Amino acid sequence: MTYQRDELGDFSSVVCFKAVITGVEDTLGKDGAGVVFTRAGKVRGGNLARELGVAGSNAPISELAAKLDGAIGKEGTRLxxxxxxxxxxxxxxxxxxxxxxxxxEEMGSDRNCTFTMGAIWGALEAITGKTYLGEQTQSVLRGGEFDRFEFEEL
Structure with a gap:
């Protein structure tokens, strides 16, 4: 049996999450924190795919946006x-x-979405059974229409 928060439920604030990010950056430096948050995201994404029963399903690319958005979007965890x-x-x-x-974040910030990219990366690898190299190639903070992540199969 796991402990459940009766009054507050499963969600906490963006402000608190961002405090964790900046605190880890202060401790490990920006590059070290980036590695930690990407890996943490990958673990979360892989676990999420298994929880949803889509790990190993090799779902078509055309179905992945709906699956991922359902899990981490407005109806999911809101990541x-x-x-x-x-x-x-x-x-x-x-x-x-x-x-x-x-x-x-301030517009023009060099912040990257390491945890978010990692979560999508981990889910993608769990769903497809393939290994990828991921990178963020666009940011809303730096004039992009999206926070864009590109994954190349290794």
Missing amino acids: ASVKSVREEGGKIIVDTRDTVCSSG
């Missing part, structure tokens, strides 16, 4: 809104908005 998932030039491209990592 990010997944707008599209598509294949382009041998890569899987995931466009998101309203990522928790970008929330509250």
Whole structure:
């Protein structure tokens, strides 16, 4: 049996999550924190795919946006809104908005969405059974329409 928060439920504030990010950055440096949060996100994404029963399903790319958005979007944990998932030039491209990592940041900030990218990365690997190299290639903080993540199969 696991402990459940009776009054507050499963969700906490973006402000508290961002405090964890900046505190870890202060301790480990930006690069070290990026590695930690990407890995933590991958673990979360893989576990989420297993919880949803889609791990190993190799679901078609055309179905992934709805599956991911249902899990981490408005009806899920509210980590990010997944707008599209598509294949382009041998890569899987995931466009998101309203990522928790970008929330509250100044426009022009160099903040990347390491945890969000990691969560999508982990879910993608669990669903497809493939290994990818991921990178953030666009940011709403730096003029992008989306926080965009690209995954190339290794």
